Amino acid sequence: MTGTAPPAARRGTNLPRMGDFNRSVIFDAIRRAPEGCSRVELVEITGLSTQTVSNIARRLLDDDFIVEAGKTSAAGLGKPRTILRLNPVGLYAGGVHIDPAVMTFVLLDLTGQVVAHARHRTPKASDPEHVMSRIRDHVERLVVDSGIAREKIVGLGLAAPGPIDQERGTIVDPPNLHGWHRVPLRDALEDATGLPVLVDKDVTAAAVAETWAGGASGTGSFVFLYLGTGIGAGLALGDELMRGVSGNAGEIGHIVADPDGPPCACGQRGCIAVTITPQAMVEEAERLGVLRAAPHESAPEIDVQFARLCASADAGNAVARGILDLAADRTARAVAVITNLLDVDRVVFGGPFWARLEARYLERVPPRLAEYSATIALRELEVVGTGVGDDVAAVGAASLVLERTFAPTANRLLLQG
Numbered sequence: 320m321t322g323t324a325p326p327a328a329r330r331g332t333n334l335p336r337m338g339d340f341n342r343s344v345i346f347d348a349i350r351r352a353p354e355g356c357s358r359v360e361l362v363e364i365t366g367l368s369t370q371t372v373s374n375i376a377r378r379l380l381d382d383d384f385i386v387e388a389g390k391t392s393a394a395g396l397g398k399p400r401t402i403l404r405l406n407p408v409g410l411y412a413g414g415v416h417i418d419p420a421v422m423t424f425v426l427l428d429l430t431g432q433v434v435a436h437a438r439h440r441t442p443k444a445s446d447p448e449h450v451m452s453r454i455r456d457h458v459e460r461l462v463v464d465s466g467i468a469r470e471k472i473v474g475l476g477l478a479a480p481g482p483i484d485q486e487r488g489t490i491v492d493p494p495n496l497h498g499w500h501r502v503p504l505r506d507a508l509e510d511a512t513g514l515p516v517l518v519d520k521d522v523t524a525a526a527v528a529e530t531w532a533g534g535a536s537g538t539g540s541f542v543f544l545y546l547g548t549g550i551g552a553g554l555a556l557g558d559e560l561m562r563g564v565s566g567n568a569g570e571i572g573h574i575v576a577d578p579d580g581p582p583c584a585c586g587q588r589g590c591i592a593v594t595i596t597p598q599a600m601v602e603e604a605e606r607l608g609v610l611r612a613a614p615h616e617s618a619p620e621i622d623v624q625f626a627r628l629c630a631s632a633d634a635g636n637a638v639a640r641g642i643l644d645l646a647a648d649r650t651a652r653a654v655a656v657i658t659n660l661l662d663v664d665r666v667v668f669g670g671p672f673w674a675r676l677e678a679r680y681l682e683r684v685p686p687r688l689a690e691y692s693a694t695i696a697l698r699e700l701e702v703v704g705t706g707v708g709d710d711v712a713a714v715g716a717a718s719l720v721l722e723r724t725f726a727p728t729a730n731r732l733l734l735q736g
């Protein structure tokens with residue numbers, strides 16, 4: 320349908336752009352240097368001429384995106400150099416994550432730090448219009464309470480369970496939000512808030528958050544394993560997000576995590592969707608009598624039962640522990656399929672269920688992943704928890720705006736070439 324067109328995600332909003340590729344490259348180099356960067360270092364890092372670096376730095380200073388932050392001490396030869404850093408208050412981006420259970424709202428400054436935050440229970444998720452008006456009210460309140468001038472907020476990112484139709488800015492029948500058939504999220508939110516809105520899958524947003532606010536774990540190439548009501552993967556290769564042709568890369572629910580596992584609706588056995596999702600673990604726990612059977616149709620119900628399962632494991636219940644350990648082992652096997660395919664630097668875990676699994680997974684997954692890794696003789700595959708925290712998808716939603724505004728993507732180069 321749109322075979323040769325640029326990805327739809329890159330069109331249709333009025334977000335400001337950096338203007339040119341070199342400018343993005345310089346901005347990116349400054350942003351990736353925690354202590355800041357001198358003009359001389361920028362010349363070394365980017366390969367651009369001294370004159371180009373100097374001109375672009377001047378424009379970035381004029382736009383308030385960077386500041387001069389003191390001088391290097393005169394170690395060695397040469398005169399002290401002026402350090403350039405991001406200006407946190409240069410601009411702000413808003414982010415909303417709609418999870419079937421909880422909606423999270425954040426405002427990020429230019430450095431990716433959260434400056435305002437709110438969390439509310441998702442109203443009846445089967446009624447998108449009601450949810451939309453609540454989102455508008457919550458965004459409004461967040462902006463007012465933050466005291467940040469509205470004109471400093473350049474856009475709003477929205478992360479939701481996929482699949483999404485990026486061209487139309489809609490959610491297409493997300494498996495965990497019943498009744499949300501082709502909800503026109505982007506347009507409705509742009510109308511409601513007056514801000515440009517970007518929509519992306521929550522798992523992709525989480526990976527974007529890692530690249531903007533995660534520190535070392537968000538550099539290079541990594542797989543972000545998002546553990547929410549569903550499980551998905553965000554993919555970053557060479558510091559750039561991989562979204563796929565329709566923006567829906569990372570649907571990993573039917574990768575087989577255990578060939579001897581329970582049957583899946585897709586016809587295979589032991590898919591991720593029926594083995595290592597919180598719902599699958601809860602069902603197993605009920606079957607084995609660790610948990611009393613309780614309703615677990617909705618996301619909040621699953622969350623409650625899953626919390627009970629983890630508490631039981633922490634209290635020493637061997638069967639509960641066995642369920643979580645098996646999930647960790649199965650996770651390693653499923654993740655190995657992805658890491659072997661993509662040959663990445665690391666695996667980053669995160670999402671709303673991560674905190675409760677972190678200790679167990681960080682202990683059990685790495686050795687098993689190493690067993691399955693095709694490249695283990697060459698290098699170790701790093702396994703870490705997100706550097707962003709529990710709100711990674713909301714931070715990611717806001718990071719979409721920063722990414723869109725500032726990241727020097729190959730796509731941008733092509734469009735301008």
Ligand SMILES: [Zn+2]
Pocket residue numbers: 572573583584585586587590592
């Ligand atoms: Zn399946």
